[in-house]
Amino acid sequence: MMGDVNLLNFDRDGMTSWFETLGERPFRARQVMRWIHRRGAAEFGQMSDIARSLREKLARGACVRAAPVLRSGASPDGTRKWLLDVGQGEAVEAVYIPEPDRATLCISTQAGCAVNCRFCATGMQGFSRNLTTAQIIGQLWMAERELRPRADGQPTNVGHAGPESATRAISNVVLMGMGEPLQNYDAVLPALRLMLDDDAYGLSRRRVTVSTSGMVPMIDRLARDCPVALAVSLHAPNDALRSELVPMNRKYPLPELLAACVRYLRHAPRDFITFEYIMLAGVNDSDRHARELIKRVGDISCKFNLIPFNPFPGSDLRRSDAQRVRDFAGILTEGGIVTTVRRTRGEDIDAACGQLAGAVRDRTDVAARRASIPLVPAVSTAA
Ligand code: SAH
């Protein structure tokens, strides 16, 4: 019998306090953390260097439980997607994007989103619920278990704990899936701390990115509590247009948002902020918009990432064509701003980050319909 306390909800401090309530010392908490997060263990019976009496005590009171995988899909370019059951009929997605020099996991923080950006399929569904820390860090825990090579070359996805020295499958994490991470701050913060903790995932701050639509007070809190790399979804060079695209802007307009970016830079692990800019044909993609952007960001140290809009059913917006995106990027570059264009990956499995569409309500039908490669029901990958 497994107990009810889900240990995936605890960062180091949480785990230590909970062990204290059991009358156990902090180093035991650390040992268990390493088993769970470094080796992917889900069963206390596997934790061979822990006394049997403690293992039994843990098994009575606790469990290690990530959101169950409903379906998963893989694209020929190596991109993988999982659809995860977060309870009460809601599902979210995690996407794995391998590249030659890194492998990124894009994770979700909420089912739906209350910000309601006009170009976003998640926003159009409205807000459903916040994920728990276990459901957030569980995406990384599950993906590592599925993807990390085992010492004997077998995948780890059959519930085996891998050796501690096993190479990690994922080098970067971006909170760019469904939801606004800074509107679920209390659950996101322990998950971020676990990503950075050497007894868990040990990622450097530069390799963990929070993407936000611009919740100014929470940007300041993140700077104090856990300054990871920051991406800000800008999408427009002026308040009139931005308020139309990103309703959050009415509460925290551009002057306040950009001032928060400048403050963040004093704490940030990278010496720039990434500005995400979705390219919408005839809306925000003219030469004039590009020139206005250069003036607007002034001397803030930043990079631009232009994101070609991913259309979805029910949206009247269109993607800027490739030449327009190149010309827009050219103007920013000439203005002295490092600019990249996001390649769309895994479109055949509907896996472009931030485009985790349709997975919430009516999820199985929508996901199956929208995926042109079949998503196969999962063979019990998460505990
Ligand atoms: N809520 C956060 C993080 C999740 S959205 C945020 O808004 O930053 C992650 C990124 O995907 C954002 O930059 C968002 O603007 C972008 N995005 C949303 N819908 C998209 C779409 N239909 N096509 C392309 N990018 C989209």
Ligand code: SF4
């Ligand atoms: Fe929410 Fe981000 Fe989508 Fe806007 S773009 S609705 S903030 S998930």
